[in-house]
Structures are given as C-alpha cells and as structure tokens.
Amino acid sequence: MLTERQRAILQAVVELYIRSAEPVGSRTIARLSGMRLSPATIRNEMADLEEMGYLEQPHTSAGRVPSHKGYRYYVDHLLLTESVNAEWVKALKARFHQRYAEIDETLRQTASLLSELTHYAVVALGPEVFTTRLVKLEFVPLGDGRAVAVLVTDSGHVEHKLVELPPQLSSEELRNLVEMVNAELKGTPVAALTQKIFQLLARVMESNREVYLRVQRFFEDLLAPSGETKLIVDGTREMLSLPEFRDVDRVRELLRLFEEGEPLFRVLRGAADGVRVHIGLEQDLGLDSPVSLVTTTVAFGSDLRTTIGIIGPTRMDYAKTVGLLSALSDIFDTWGEPGR
Amino acid sequence: MLTERQRAILQAVVELYIRSAEPVGSRTIARLSGMRLSPATIRNEMADLEEMGYLEQPHTSAGRVPSHKGYRYYVDHLLLTESVNAEWVKALKARFHQRYAEIDETLRQTASLLSELTHYAVVALGPEVFTTRLVKLEFVPLGDGRAVAVLVTDSGHVEHKLVELPPQLSSEELRNLVEMVNAELKGTPVAALTQKIFQLLARVMESNREVYLRVQRFFEDLLAPSGETKLIVDGTREMLSLPEFRDVDRVRELLRLFEEGEPLFRVLRGAADGVRVHIGLEQDLGLDSPVSLVTTTVAFGSDLRTTIGIIGPTRMDYAKTVGLLSALSDIFDTWGEPGR
C-alpha cells in the first residue's frame, strides 16, 4: 500500500518523465511539485518506491524512471483523464456526419485524425463484417468467360471479385441462380451466406450432381473472405520525432511491425471491450523500443465492431490518449443508434 | 569527348561507388580494375574527369564520387543492362497469370515483388481508367434514402460509392434512368460518361427543369473521380538499410514524401514512355538525400496505362534496375495482346 505522499511522488515522476523523456531526479520534484519537501526526503521515498518496484534507475546516479508496474499503478489509480477539447470532439464527430462514406473510409479518416491529434501512430482492425446482411448479389458478365461478382451489404459495404464462370453453367442458369439467391437470401448475415447458398444449391440442382459440385466450388471461392481483415495504420511518421526512435534500427523495426501486421492483429483481437491501456508491449510486438498501446473496442450500430488502438512510447501521454479514445467510444455508441 | 581509358575509369568509379557507398580512390581502381596502370596515372585521369564535371570530391584527400553528370554518362553510354534472372521473370509473369485479380491488385503485387527483388522502394501510379468502358451501372437501394452505386468497367474494375438519393427522384424514376443509362451508354468510355449522361438527362427530363438540375448534380458527384488516382507505394522499409538513410531525419523526409504523394505524382506523370532513368531527384522531390528514379510507362492492353517507378539512392544499381523494368515492360506488352 502506498502512502499519500508516495503516490504523489510516483505521479510526479511519471508525469515529468512523460514530458521530458529524461530520468527524473529528486531536485526536480522538490522544485516543481507543490510538496514542501526537501530533495533528501524525496530521495528516501524514491528509494522505497524503487524497492517496491514502481521505479527504476537506468544507472546509479541517474534520476528515476517509472517501471511497467509504476505506469500500471499510475494509469489505474492516479490518472485524471483529461476531458477532451471540444474542438477535437467536433472534428471527430465530423468524420461520422458524412454518411456517404463507407465504413472503411470513415475508419481510415478517424485513424488519420487521431494520429494527428495525438502525434502517435494509430492502428485499427478493419471492421468485421460478420453480422452485416446481404442486400444484393450481382454478376456482371464481361464477355470472355469472366464476370465481376458484386456483393452489397446493408452497411453499404461492397465486396467485388473477378471470377471465371464455370463453363458448365449457362449464363441463363447463372442468372436464374443469382435471382434466386437475391430473392431468398436477402437479409442473410454475410457470415452465414456460404452455407445458405449451398443449401439452396442442393435443393435446386439435385438432378445434376457433377455441375452441382462445380458450382459449389465456384461459390466457395467467391465468398472466401478476400484477404483477411485489413489492418489500418496511420501516423507512422509521427513516431519518428520521438527520442525513442532516434535510432534508425528502431524505426526499421516499427515499419516491419506495421507492414507485417500479425503481432498487432493478435494484440488488437485480444483487447477487451472498452478503453484499455496495454503497457510495455515491446515483447509482444517484437520490438526493442518501449511502447504502449491504448485500445478501444467499439461497435458500429449493432452490426459491426472494430478495435482502434493508439501506439506510443511507454511514456506516452495516457491522460490525453485515454480521454480521446473514451470520447471516441461515446461518439461511436451514440452514432450507432439512429440510422444504421 | 572521353578517351577509352577515361570511360573505363569513370565506369569503375561509378560501379565501385555503387557497391561500397564510399568515395573511390585511385589505389582501389588500380587494384581492382583490369587496367595495368599505376595509381598515379589514374589520379591524373581522375583529376581530368573531375575538371570535366564527371566526378566530384567530397573533400580534398578523399576519393572520388560520380557527379550527376557522371551518372548520366554512365547510364547513357556505359551501362550494360543485366539480362534478368529467369527466375525473376517467371515470378513477375506469375503475377499476371492469375487473371482473377483486379488490375489494382496485380499492380500492387507487382510493386511488392519489385521492391523485394531490388531492395528499393517502388511507386506506381494507380492505373488510369480513362479509356475503359462502361459495362454496367447499378444502384442498390439500402432503404433509408441511401444507395450504393456500383460501376463496372470492361477491364473488370469496380468503382462504388455510397450516395444519398435525391428525394425528388422516385425510386421508380431512378430505376428507369439507370436502365436507360445501361441500355444506351454501355460501351461508353468512362471518361466520356458524365457528359453523355448529361445529354441523356437533358433529352429525357427537359420537362422538369428543377429536378433535372438536382439529378445532374447528383450524377456529377457520383462520377467525380473518387479520390484522384491512387499512388501505390511499397518497400519503404528496404530503404532504411541504406547508409544514405542512417539519419532519422532523412527517413522522416522519405516517409513524408510517400504519404504526401504530390511531388511523386508530378514526376511519375511527367515520365516519358519506356524505361527512363531520372538521376538526382532530390530537388524535385524535396529531399536532402540523393535519390534516383527509374520509371517505365506501360500499357495494359490498349485500355489502361500506368507508370511504375523504382526509387533508390542515386548510387543505385542501375544495371539491375533498368534490366528488371525492361523485362517488366515486355511482360506487360505481350500480356496485353491475347485476352483483355
């Protein structure tokens, strides 16, 4: 259990370190924090805090730096979430008021704005479309045995794919089939589509087993999630001005992380609902540089959900970041209700 | 006019500098190049080459480095284009044999492969769709006054956009309109589409001036090139291992360039047909780091054209890069003929 004074000192260390990126000494705290205490006293407390694992010393005779445990305590008990600038909230909301935009695009723009506001990098899971529903499936023949298949969902999302038509299937038959799919499966959640189509096919085509198999394969290909969920990344550039990334090797690592995506996927997928602070992800992400991630998992209306994360140095400005993502969550929540 | 020996020396300087990134001294050339000459003789020649502007000295008592003029001469007169690894050609061709893929995707994959092969960054202009033709225009109503407009071209390209339906237009009327567009304008080049639609509208709706204007505005919006041509970028990461980018500031510049796009657009758009070598683009691109660009402008069949460029340090491996892009051009050319 920490005393009131220890908490105050821990808070001061964290906040000063966040601002300066330099180890914080007892002098500095004595001067800048309101406490009427001498450096010596603060030194004693800091020694205790270190022993308890909240602070670390890069080397003897340097100031202190928060440990992961220290950050954790700070975030969980000492953080006063900043109420977000009204200006910013307005800017965020603006992203949603242009209803023309596709969800993907909205998300991309949000990411871009967030990185601009925080000066950190932003990652977002492309929205999962599991629960969106089919509005229309269409084939547009191109004339040389190929066609474009276009699939429109009720969220306004469009998937399209160039397909080779199975030669066994006359264009007449295909047209009938598609008409039937549209008539009978409109409103079906996209996730269940493949299965439903198979059932439909089985019913219609039981006569001709061989063609059935071909056509089944064909739809299977068509509906296979085209390139698994995308990762949206923005603001890589912002990270480069941080002292943590003064070294090009660090930058290279970071770019690799963003290009590769896999480790980020894992972390984002694993993030619990609401705004969460993940401190010290360097191991999980395979980086040498100390980074933290603040995530929020939000729902777009009742159909879609996505996770947005802000990646910064471990000494990132948690107050601002958490505040911003909370505000964003609220906007998402209230936005889902009226229309979509 | 350069003597045979001077050309040999210039070539040696360029090639050694490309390999080592270090200024090249007379000793090195005497040792490594086949010429049976002493360093002293080579020094004399190098002094002459410097006076003629082909070489530069970073400082007295360093070796020589090629000037832009030197590179130019090398590329224009001394370059033996490497015949490309059969393996690579195969890999490139493979990108085109999956006819399912959309052009955009093909291009993206090609860029990715090129950057992997060269270890430089690759930029490509999203293909210009000016000459592709309309195959089908479709509106899929979503039910709350919005609809998805889907436009399919004969190259298999799909554009889609969420639109708000003009309330003055009944869905009945819209359906008729779209049907008419499809019936009458199928095969129209996309570039001419807006104008054609206006003519059609004018003919059909002359009775109701006010609605006409609304609907015109609506189509205008719809067909406005959605977000000007895209820039495809890949392989930024590769650049980071080059000594030219050991400094983070340089990296930051580079990332900004790729994010911003505008200067790159200008250069790529301005590139003449065929394989071209642009030496020393640092001014044009607003960089401090010395970079060159090798471009090729290729046609996809008769309909589309695009420019692909490889950006590397000015001391990039021109032989390899030019060879690779030549091979790519050939593949594009022969590929355009059969099907599409």
Next chain:
DNA sequence: GTTAGCACTCTCTATATCCGAGTGCTAACA
C-alpha cells in the same frame, strides 16, 4: 520524521591526438 552536507558515481561533452587513406606535385624513367 526531516533536512543539510558531502563524498562518490556515472554519463555526456568537448578537446586533443593520432592514424590512415588519399591527393597533388615533382622528378625520374621508358
């Protein structure tokens, strides 16, 4: 419990020094 004082530690910066690679020039050589 708090604080002043002090010796000590360690990093960082600036300065001096040295080494090596490379040059230009001169004079000798074929």
Next chain:
DNA sequence: TGTTAGCACTCGGATATAGAGAGTGCTAAC
C-alpha cells in the same frame, strides 16, 4: 610524351582524456 615512384600534405574519423553536471546514498544534526 606518357607513365610511374616518391613524398609532403590534408582531412575525416576513431580513440583517449579530462572535466562538468546531475544525481545518489549515507551520516549526522535539527
């Protein structure tokens, strides 16, 4: 006349050294 050996000179980069500054822990006094 072109080529080469020799040599003094230059300059950047690496290495060593000293000193400043910031911060600590500990002791002893308040």
